[in-house]
Amino acid sequence: MSKILLLGAGELGKEFVIAAQRLGQYVIAVDSYPNAPAMQVAHEFEVINMLDGEALDALIEKHTPDYIVPEIEAIRTERLYEYEKQGYHVIPSAKAANYTMNRKAIRDLAAKDLNLKTAAYRYATSAASLKKAVAEIGMPCVVKPLMSSSGKGQSTIKTAADIEKAWDYSQEGSRGDVAEVIVESFINFNYEITLLTVTQQNGNTLFCPPIGHRQERGDYQESWQPAAMSAAHLQTAQDMAAKVTAALTGAGIWGVEFFVGDDGVYFSELSPRPHDTGMVTLANTQNFNEFELHLRAVLGLPISEITLERIGASAVILAKGNSENPTFTNIETVAAATKSDFRLFGKPTSRPYRRMGVVVTYDSLDCSISEVTQRAKELAAQVEVKL
Ligand SMILES: Nc1ncnc2c1ncn2[C@@H]1O[C@H](COP(=O)(O)OP(=O)(O)OP(=O)(O)O)[C@@H](O)[C@H]1O
Ligand SMILES: NCC(=O)N[C@@H]1O[C@H](COP(=O)([O-])[O-])[C@@H](O)[C@H]1O
Numbered sequence: 595m596s597k598i599l600l601l602g603a604g605e606l607g608k609e610f611v612i613a614a615q616r617l618g619q620y621v622i623a624v625d626s627y628p629n630a631p632a633m634q635v636a637h638e639f640e641v642i643n644m645l646d647g648e649a650l651d652a653l654i655e656k657h658t659p660d661y662i663v664p665e666i667e668a669i670r671t672e673r674l675y676e677y678e679k680q681g682y683h684v685i686p687s688a689k690a691a692n693y694t695m696n697r698k699a700i701r702d703l704a705a706k707d708l709n710l711k712t713a714a715y716r717y718a719t720s721a722a723s724l725k726k727a728v729a730e731i732g733m734p735c736v737v738k739p740l741m742s743s744s745g746k747g748q749s750t751i752k753t754a755a756d757i758e759k760a761w762d763y764s765q766e767g768s769r770g771d772v773a774e775v776i777v778e779s780f781i782n783f784n785y786e787i788t789l790l791t792v793t794q795q796n797g798n799t800l801f802c803p804p805i806g807h808r809q810e811r812g813d814y815q816e817s818w819q820p821a822a823m824s825a826a827h828l829q830t831a832q833d834m835a836a837k838v839t840a841a842l843t844g845a846g847i848w849g850v851e852f853f854v855g856d857d858g859v860y861f862s863e864l865s866p867r868p869h870d871t872g873m874v875t876l877a878n879t880q881n882f883n884e885f886e887l888h889l890r891a892v893l894g895l896p897i898s899e900i901t902l903e904r905i906g907a908s909a910v911i912l913a914k915g916n917s918e919n920p921t922f923t924n925i926e927t928v929a930a931a932t933k934s935d936f937r938l939f940g941k942p943t944s945r946p947y948r949r950m951g952v953v954v955t956y957d958s959l960d961c962s963i964s965e966v967t968q969r970a971k972e973l974a975a976q977v978e979v980k981l
Protein backbone atom coordinates (compact mmCIF):
# COMPACT_ATOMS: atom_id res chain seq x y z
CA MET A 595 0.00 0.00 0.00
CA SER A 596 1.32 3.47 -0.90
CA LYS A 597 0.80 6.63 1.11
CA ILE A 598 -0.57 9.48 -1.00
CA LEU A 599 -0.54 13.09 0.19
CA LEU A 600 -3.26 14.89 -1.77
CA LEU A 601 -2.70 18.66 -1.87
CA GLY A 602 -6.19 20.00 -2.44
CA ALA A 603 -9.38 18.23 -1.37
CA GLY A 604 -12.16 19.45 -3.66
CA GLU A 605 -14.53 17.43 -5.86
CA LEU A 606 -11.78 16.26 -8.19
CA GLY A 607 -9.74 15.08 -5.24
CA LYS A 608 -12.74 13.30 -3.78
CA GLU A 609 -13.18 11.11 -6.86
CA PHE A 610 -9.42 10.51 -6.95
CA VAL A 611 -9.49 9.34 -3.32
CA ILE A 612 -12.41 7.02 -4.05
CA ALA A 613 -10.41 5.51 -6.93
CA ALA A 614 -7.39 5.17 -4.61
CA GLN A 615 -9.49 3.54 -1.89
CA ARG A 616 -10.74 0.98 -4.37
CA LEU A 617 -7.14 -0.03 -5.09
CA GLY A 618 -6.26 -0.16 -1.42
CA GLN A 619 -4.11 2.96 -1.16
CA TYR A 620 -3.72 5.19 1.91
CA VAL A 621 -4.62 8.86 1.41
CA ILE A 622 -4.12 12.01 3.47
CA ALA A 623 -6.23 14.85 2.06
CA VAL A 624 -5.12 18.45 2.60
CA ASP A 625 -6.94 21.74 2.10
CA SER A 626 -7.34 25.16 3.69
CA TYR A 627 -10.67 24.37 5.34
CA PRO A 628 -12.01 21.40 7.31
CA ASN A 629 -14.52 18.88 5.97
CA ALA A 630 -13.49 19.51 2.35
CA PRO A 631 -14.98 16.91 -0.08
CA ALA A 632 -11.91 14.67 -0.40
CA MET A 633 -11.30 14.74 3.37
CA GLN A 634 -14.66 13.02 3.83
CA VAL A 635 -13.39 9.88 2.08
CA ALA A 636 -9.66 9.92 2.94
CA HIS A 637 -7.93 8.06 5.78
CA GLU A 638 -6.62 11.27 7.33
CA PHE A 639 -6.83 14.98 6.67
CA GLU A 640 -4.82 18.11 7.37
CA VAL A 641 -5.92 21.74 7.26
CA ILE A 642 -3.11 24.11 6.26
CA ASN A 643 -2.46 27.06 3.97
CA MET A 644 -0.63 25.35 1.11
CA LEU A 645 0.85 28.65 -0.04
CA ASP A 646 2.80 28.66 3.24
CA GLY A 647 6.08 26.89 2.41
CA GLU A 648 6.98 26.17 6.02
CA ALA A 649 3.60 24.61 6.75
CA LEU A 650 4.05 22.48 3.63
CA ASP A 651 7.56 21.40 4.71
CA ALA A 652 6.24 20.38 8.12
CA LEU A 653 3.49 18.32 6.51
CA ILE A 654 5.89 16.41 4.25
CA GLU A 655 8.19 15.73 7.18
CA LYS A 656 5.30 14.52 9.32
CA HIS A 657 3.80 12.12 6.77
CA THR A 658 6.77 11.14 4.53
CA PRO A 659 4.37 10.23 1.67
CA ASP A 660 5.24 7.95 -1.25
CA TYR A 661 3.42 10.31 -3.62
CA ILE A 662 2.67 14.02 -3.38
CA VAL A 663 -0.36 14.67 -5.60
CA PRO A 664 -1.32 18.34 -6.19
CA GLU A 665 -5.06 18.78 -6.72
CA ILE A 666 -5.20 22.59 -6.90
CA GLU A 667 -2.86 25.21 -8.28
CA ALA A 668 -2.54 27.43 -5.19
CA ILE A 669 0.41 25.63 -3.63
CA ARG A 670 3.89 26.98 -2.77
CA THR A 671 5.11 24.95 -5.74
CA GLU A 672 8.75 26.15 -5.54
CA ARG A 673 9.05 23.87 -2.51
CA LEU A 674 8.10 20.84 -4.62
CA TYR A 675 11.51 20.96 -6.35
CA GLU A 676 13.12 20.61 -2.94
CA TYR A 677 10.99 17.58 -2.10
CA GLU A 678 11.97 15.96 -5.39
CA LYS A 679 15.63 16.49 -4.53
CA GLN A 680 15.01 14.78 -1.20
CA GLY A 681 13.68 11.76 -3.11
CA TYR A 682 9.94 12.41 -2.88
CA HIS A 683 7.78 11.58 -5.88
CA VAL A 684 5.78 14.65 -6.95
CA ILE A 685 2.91 14.05 -9.41
CA PRO A 686 3.35 14.46 -12.26
CA SER A 687 6.52 16.44 -11.44
CA ALA A 688 7.57 19.52 -9.50
CA LYS A 689 8.16 21.27 -12.81
CA ALA A 690 4.63 20.56 -14.05
CA ALA A 691 2.99 21.84 -10.87
CA ASN A 692 5.27 24.86 -10.71
CA TYR A 693 4.90 25.91 -14.36
CA THR A 694 1.11 25.53 -14.45
CA MET A 695 0.66 27.45 -11.19
CA ASN A 696 1.68 30.62 -13.03
CA ARG A 697 0.22 31.45 -16.44
CA LYS A 698 3.42 33.24 -17.44
CA ALA A 699 5.64 30.19 -17.03
CA ILE A 700 3.39 27.81 -18.94
CA ARG A 701 2.50 30.28 -21.69
CA ASP A 702 6.11 31.23 -22.38
CA LEU A 703 7.08 27.55 -22.41
CA ALA A 704 4.29 26.68 -24.87
CA ALA A 705 4.52 29.68 -27.17
CA LYS A 706 8.25 30.50 -27.10
CA ASP A 707 10.11 27.30 -26.26
CA LEU A 708 7.77 24.78 -27.92
CA ASN A 709 6.42 27.04 -30.65
CA LEU A 710 2.80 26.01 -30.09
CA LYS A 711 0.12 28.21 -31.62
CA THR A 712 -1.49 30.33 -28.87
CA ALA A 713 -3.44 33.59 -28.67
CA ALA A 714 -1.19 36.65 -28.95
CA TYR A 715 -0.37 37.79 -25.43
CA ARG A 716 1.34 40.39 -23.24
CA TYR A 717 1.81 40.83 -19.50
CA ALA A 718 0.94 43.87 -17.36
CA THR A 719 1.69 44.86 -13.78
CA SER A 720 -0.54 47.94 -13.37
CA ALA A 721 -3.58 49.62 -14.88
CA ALA A 722 -1.22 51.86 -16.89
CA SER A 723 0.83 48.99 -18.31
CA LEU A 724 -2.42 47.11 -19.01
CA LYS A 725 -3.49 50.03 -21.18
CA LYS A 726 -0.28 49.75 -23.16
CA ALA A 727 -0.63 45.98 -23.50
CA VAL A 728 -4.23 46.32 -24.73
CA ALA A 729 -3.09 48.83 -27.34
CA GLU A 730 -0.58 46.27 -28.62
CA ILE A 731 -2.92 43.25 -28.56
CA GLY A 732 -6.05 45.04 -29.75
CA MET A 733 -9.65 44.67 -28.57
CA PRO A 734 -11.48 42.53 -27.70
CA CYS A 735 -8.97 40.87 -25.41
CA VAL A 736 -9.07 38.72 -22.30
CA VAL A 737 -7.39 39.65 -19.01
CA LYS A 738 -6.52 37.01 -16.39
CA PRO A 739 -4.49 37.16 -13.18
CA LEU A 740 -1.26 35.17 -13.58
CA MET A 741 -2.41 33.08 -10.66
CA SER A 742 -6.08 32.14 -10.65
CA SER A 743 -8.35 29.34 -11.78
CA SER A 744 -11.98 28.65 -12.69
CA GLY A 745 -12.18 32.09 -14.31
CA LYS A 746 -11.55 34.04 -11.11
CA GLY A 747 -10.48 37.61 -11.87
CA GLN A 748 -10.93 37.02 -15.63
CA SER A 749 -12.72 39.53 -17.86
CA THR A 750 -12.96 40.58 -21.48
CA ILE A 751 -12.05 44.11 -22.53
CA LYS A 752 -14.24 45.37 -25.36
CA THR A 753 -13.70 49.12 -25.13
CA ALA A 754 -11.07 51.37 -23.52
CA ALA A 755 -13.54 52.11 -20.74
CA ASP A 756 -13.22 48.46 -19.57
CA ILE A 757 -9.47 48.59 -18.93
CA GLU A 758 -9.49 50.09 -15.44
CA LYS A 759 -12.34 47.77 -14.36
CA ALA A 760 -10.53 44.74 -15.77
CA TRP A 761 -7.42 45.62 -13.78
CA ASP A 762 -9.35 46.06 -10.52
CA TYR A 763 -11.30 42.86 -11.09
CA SER A 764 -8.10 40.89 -11.81
CA GLN A 765 -6.61 42.04 -8.52
CA GLU A 766 -9.71 40.93 -6.59
CA GLY A 767 -9.65 37.48 -8.21
CA SER A 768 -5.91 36.87 -7.99
CA ARG A 769 -4.58 34.30 -5.55
CA GLY A 770 -1.02 34.09 -4.41
CA ASP A 771 1.23 37.07 -4.20
CA VAL A 772 1.77 38.13 -7.81
CA ALA A 773 0.02 41.35 -8.93
CA GLU A 774 0.46 40.67 -12.64
CA VAL A 775 -1.95 39.76 -15.44
CA ILE A 776 -1.81 38.18 -18.87
CA VAL A 777 -3.67 39.92 -21.70
CA GLU A 778 -4.65 37.61 -24.57
CA SER A 779 -6.19 38.40 -27.90
CA PHE A 780 -9.78 37.16 -27.95
CA ILE A 781 -9.94 33.97 -30.01
CA ASN A 782 -13.24 33.76 -31.83
CA PHE A 783 -13.22 29.98 -31.69
CA ASN A 784 -15.86 27.66 -33.11
CA TYR A 785 -15.55 25.31 -30.16
CA GLU A 786 -13.17 24.43 -27.36
CA ILE A 787 -12.02 21.07 -26.04
CA THR A 788 -10.16 19.41 -23.22
CA LEU A 789 -7.87 16.65 -24.40
CA LEU A 790 -7.26 14.37 -21.43
CA THR A 791 -3.75 13.04 -21.93
CA VAL A 792 -2.18 10.26 -19.89
CA THR A 793 1.59 10.07 -19.59
CA GLN A 794 2.95 6.87 -18.09
CA GLN A 795 6.13 5.73 -16.41
CA ASN A 796 6.57 3.21 -19.25
CA GLY A 797 6.63 6.07 -21.77
CA ASN A 798 3.36 5.10 -23.48
CA THR A 799 1.26 8.29 -23.79
CA LEU A 800 -2.47 7.81 -24.36
CA PHE A 801 -5.27 10.24 -25.25
CA CYS A 802 -8.90 10.16 -24.19
CA PRO A 803 -11.54 10.98 -26.79
CA PRO A 804 -11.85 14.81 -26.87
CA ILE A 805 -14.24 16.50 -24.44
CA GLY A 806 -16.27 19.50 -25.60
CA HIS A 807 -17.38 22.13 -23.10
CA ARG A 808 -19.13 25.44 -22.67
CA GLN A 809 -17.90 28.11 -20.29
CA GLU A 810 -19.52 31.07 -18.55
CA ARG A 811 -17.62 33.58 -16.43
CA GLY A 812 -14.51 31.52 -17.25
CA ASP A 813 -15.99 28.46 -15.55
CA TYR A 814 -17.36 25.30 -17.15
CA GLN A 815 -21.12 24.74 -17.34
CA GLU A 816 -21.50 21.59 -19.43
CA SER A 817 -19.08 19.12 -20.94
CA TRP A 818 -19.61 16.23 -23.33
CA GLN A 819 -17.63 13.35 -24.75
CA PRO A 820 -16.80 12.78 -27.51
CA ALA A 821 -16.56 16.27 -29.03
CA ALA A 822 -17.03 16.24 -32.79
CA MET A 823 -13.87 17.40 -34.54
CA SER A 824 -11.90 16.64 -37.67
CA ALA A 825 -9.21 13.96 -37.55
CA ALA A 826 -6.66 16.57 -38.64
CA HIS A 827 -7.50 18.97 -35.80
CA LEU A 828 -7.48 16.14 -33.29
CA GLN A 829 -4.07 15.05 -34.53
CA THR A 830 -2.75 18.61 -34.17
CA ALA A 831 -4.11 18.82 -30.62
CA GLN A 832 -2.61 15.45 -29.72
CA ASP A 833 0.80 16.48 -31.09
CA MET A 834 0.72 19.68 -29.04
CA ALA A 835 -0.43 17.84 -25.90
CA ALA A 836 2.38 15.30 -26.31
CA LYS A 837 4.95 18.09 -26.66
CA VAL A 838 3.86 20.16 -23.70
CA THR A 839 3.42 17.19 -21.33
CA ALA A 840 6.82 15.81 -22.35
CA ALA A 841 8.42 19.17 -21.60
CA LEU A 842 6.79 19.31 -18.18
CA THR A 843 7.77 15.68 -17.44
CA GLY A 844 6.22 12.99 -15.25
CA ALA A 845 3.36 10.52 -15.26
CA GLY A 846 -0.30 11.29 -14.64
CA ILE A 847 -3.39 12.62 -16.36
CA TRP A 848 -3.39 16.12 -17.84
CA GLY A 849 -6.31 18.25 -19.02
CA VAL A 850 -4.96 20.01 -22.09
CA GLU A 851 -7.23 22.84 -23.25
CA PHE A 852 -7.56 23.95 -26.88
CA PHE A 853 -9.59 26.45 -28.88
CA VAL A 854 -10.50 25.46 -32.44
CA GLY A 855 -11.15 28.29 -34.87
CA ASP A 856 -11.34 28.73 -38.64
CA ASP A 857 -7.58 29.21 -38.62
CA GLY A 858 -6.82 26.03 -36.70
CA VAL A 859 -6.07 24.76 -33.22
CA TYR A 860 -4.81 27.02 -30.43
CA PHE A 861 -3.21 25.71 -27.26
CA SER A 862 -4.74 27.52 -24.28
CA GLU A 863 -3.48 25.99 -21.03
CA LEU A 864 -3.31 22.70 -19.15
CA SER A 865 -3.86 21.11 -15.76
CA PRO A 866 -1.32 18.51 -14.61
CA ARG A 867 -4.17 16.64 -12.91
CA PRO A 868 -7.78 15.59 -13.57
CA HIS A 869 -9.79 18.35 -15.21
CA ASP A 870 -13.20 19.65 -14.13
CA THR A 871 -14.65 19.15 -17.63
CA GLY A 872 -13.40 15.55 -17.38
CA MET A 873 -16.10 14.85 -14.78
CA VAL A 874 -18.09 13.69 -17.80
CA THR A 875 -16.07 10.46 -17.52
CA LEU A 876 -18.01 9.80 -14.29
CA ALA A 877 -20.79 8.77 -16.69
CA ASN A 878 -18.58 5.75 -17.47
CA THR A 879 -18.01 7.00 -20.98
CA GLN A 880 -14.61 5.27 -20.92
CA ASN A 881 -13.18 1.97 -19.66
CA PHE A 882 -11.52 4.03 -16.88
CA ASN A 883 -12.66 7.45 -15.68
CA GLU A 884 -10.14 10.29 -15.47
CA PHE A 885 -9.54 9.72 -11.75
CA GLU A 886 -8.83 6.03 -12.19
CA LEU A 887 -6.48 6.86 -15.04
CA HIS A 888 -4.64 9.41 -12.91
CA LEU A 889 -4.28 6.95 -10.04
CA ARG A 890 -2.97 4.17 -12.27
CA ALA A 891 -0.47 6.52 -13.90
CA VAL A 892 0.62 7.76 -10.45
CA LEU A 893 1.17 4.23 -9.15
CA GLY A 894 2.99 3.18 -12.31
CA LEU A 895 0.32 0.61 -13.19
CA PRO A 896 0.39 0.21 -16.97
CA ILE A 897 -2.68 1.35 -18.91
CA SER A 898 -2.88 -0.49 -22.22
CA GLU A 899 -5.71 1.40 -23.86
CA ILE A 900 -8.44 3.96 -23.30
CA THR A 901 -11.70 3.06 -24.99
CA LEU A 902 -14.93 4.99 -25.47
CA GLU A 903 -17.75 2.81 -24.16
CA ARG A 904 -20.68 5.21 -24.54
CA ILE A 905 -21.34 8.89 -25.02
CA GLY A 906 -21.96 11.20 -22.09
CA ALA A 907 -22.37 14.71 -20.74
CA SER A 908 -22.03 16.56 -17.47
CA ALA A 909 -23.71 19.74 -16.23
CA VAL A 910 -22.82 21.63 -13.08
CA ILE A 911 -25.03 22.38 -10.08
CA LEU A 912 -24.07 25.84 -8.84
CA ALA A 913 -25.00 27.69 -5.66
CA LYS A 914 -26.70 31.06 -6.00
CA GLY A 915 -25.42 32.61 -2.80
CA ASN A 916 -23.68 32.26 0.55
CA SER A 917 -24.77 29.60 2.98
CA GLU A 918 -23.29 27.89 6.03
CA ASN A 919 -25.58 24.91 5.53
CA PRO A 920 -26.46 24.37 1.88
CA THR A 921 -29.01 21.69 1.01
CA PHE A 922 -30.52 20.53 -2.31
CA THR A 923 -34.05 20.46 -3.61
CA ASN A 924 -35.51 18.34 -6.39
CA ILE A 925 -32.80 15.69 -6.36
CA GLU A 926 -35.63 13.16 -6.74
CA THR A 927 -36.28 14.41 -10.27
CA VAL A 928 -32.67 13.77 -11.24
CA ALA A 929 -32.69 10.42 -9.51
CA ALA A 930 -35.85 9.39 -11.40
CA ALA A 931 -34.42 10.29 -14.82
CA THR A 932 -33.14 7.40 -16.91
CA LYS A 933 -29.57 7.13 -18.20
CA SER A 934 -28.38 9.70 -15.71
CA ASP A 935 -26.59 10.00 -12.40
CA PHE A 936 -25.37 12.78 -10.12
CA ARG A 937 -22.75 13.68 -7.54
CA LEU A 938 -23.18 16.09 -4.63
CA PHE A 939 -19.73 17.09 -3.48
CA GLY A 940 -20.53 17.68 0.19
CA LYS A 941 -18.94 21.15 0.32
CA PRO A 942 -19.73 22.47 3.79
CA THR A 943 -20.55 26.03 2.68
CA SER A 944 -21.67 27.77 -0.48
CA ARG A 945 -20.96 31.10 -2.16
CA PRO A 946 -22.31 32.57 -5.40
CA TYR A 947 -21.50 30.30 -8.35
CA ARG A 948 -19.67 27.74 -6.22
CA ARG A 949 -19.88 24.32 -7.88
CA MET A 950 -21.75 22.05 -5.46
CA GLY A 951 -22.54 19.04 -7.61
CA VAL A 952 -22.76 17.65 -11.10
CA VAL A 953 -25.32 15.73 -13.15
CA VAL A 954 -24.08 13.20 -15.68
CA THR A 955 -26.07 11.63 -18.50
CA TYR A 956 -25.15 8.98 -21.04
CA ASP A 957 -26.39 6.95 -23.95
CA SER A 958 -25.15 4.40 -26.44
CA LEU A 959 -22.47 5.29 -28.98
CA ASP A 960 -24.92 5.80 -31.85
CA CYS A 961 -27.00 8.40 -29.98
CA SER A 962 -26.96 12.19 -30.28
CA ILE A 963 -24.38 14.00 -28.16
CA SER A 964 -26.38 17.25 -28.25
CA GLU A 965 -29.45 15.48 -26.84
CA VAL A 966 -27.44 13.88 -24.05
CA THR A 967 -25.92 17.26 -23.22
CA GLN A 968 -29.29 19.01 -23.26
CA ARG A 969 -30.65 16.40 -20.88
CA ALA A 970 -27.78 16.93 -18.43
CA LYS A 971 -28.31 20.67 -18.59
CA GLU A 972 -32.06 20.43 -18.00
CA LEU A 973 -31.67 18.02 -15.11
CA ALA A 974 -28.99 20.13 -13.41
CA ALA A 975 -31.20 23.22 -13.81
CA GLN A 976 -33.94 21.50 -11.81
CA VAL A 977 -31.76 21.17 -8.74
CA GLU A 978 -31.65 24.17 -6.47
CA VAL A 979 -29.09 24.72 -3.78
CA LYS A 980 -31.11 25.93 -0.78
CA LEU A 981 -29.32 28.58 1.24
N1 LIG B 1 -8.00 34.25 -25.35
C1 LIG B 1 -9.24 33.81 -25.22
N2 LIG B 1 -10.16 33.99 -26.20
C2 LIG B 1 -11.43 33.56 -26.07
N3 LIG B 1 -11.91 32.95 -24.98
C3 LIG B 1 -11.06 32.73 -23.96
C4 LIG B 1 -9.69 33.15 -24.02
N4 LIG B 1 -9.10 32.80 -22.86
C5 LIG B 1 -10.05 32.20 -22.11
N5 LIG B 1 -11.23 32.15 -22.75
C6 LIG B 1 -12.48 31.53 -22.26
O1 LIG B 1 -12.45 31.51 -20.85
C7 LIG B 1 -12.39 30.14 -20.37
C8 LIG B 1 -11.52 30.07 -19.13
O2 LIG B 1 -10.21 30.46 -19.45
P1 LIG B 1 -8.96 29.73 -18.78
O3 LIG B 1 -9.05 28.27 -18.99
O4 LIG B 1 -7.72 30.38 -19.25
O5 LIG B 1 -9.25 30.10 -17.24
P2 LIG B 1 -8.93 29.36 -15.91
O6 LIG B 1 -9.20 30.35 -14.85
O7 LIG B 1 -7.58 28.77 -16.01
O8 LIG B 1 -9.98 28.20 -15.84
P3 LIG B 1 -9.78 26.69 -15.30
O9 LIG B 1 -8.88 26.77 -14.13
O10 LIG B 1 -11.18 26.28 -14.94
O11 LIG B 1 -9.26 25.92 -16.47
C9 LIG B 1 -11.86 29.34 -21.54
O12 LIG B 1 -12.21 27.98 -21.43
C10 LIG B 1 -12.54 30.07 -22.71
O13 LIG B 1 -13.90 29.70 -22.82
N1 LIG C 1 -11.04 24.45 -12.47
C1 LIG C 1 -10.37 23.90 -11.34
C2 LIG C 1 -11.31 23.01 -10.53
O1 LIG C 1 -12.41 22.71 -10.94
N2 LIG C 1 -10.86 22.59 -9.35
C3 LIG C 1 -11.65 21.81 -8.43
O2 LIG C 1 -12.43 22.68 -7.63
C4 LIG C 1 -12.01 22.60 -6.27
C5 LIG C 1 -12.12 23.94 -5.56
O3 LIG C 1 -13.49 24.22 -5.44
P1 LIG C 1 -14.01 25.44 -4.51
O4 LIG C 1 -13.44 26.69 -5.10
O5 LIG C 1 -15.50 25.33 -4.60
O6 LIG C 1 -13.48 25.18 -3.11
C6 LIG C 1 -10.60 22.07 -6.33
O7 LIG C 1 -10.19 21.48 -5.11
C7 LIG C 1 -10.73 21.06 -7.47
O8 LIG C 1 -11.34 19.88 -7.05
Ligand SMILES: [Mg+2]
Binds near residue numbers: 851863
Ligand atom coordinates in the same frame (compact mmCIF):
# COMPACT_ATOMS: atom_id res chain seq x y z
MG1 LIG D 1 -9.05 26.56 -18.30
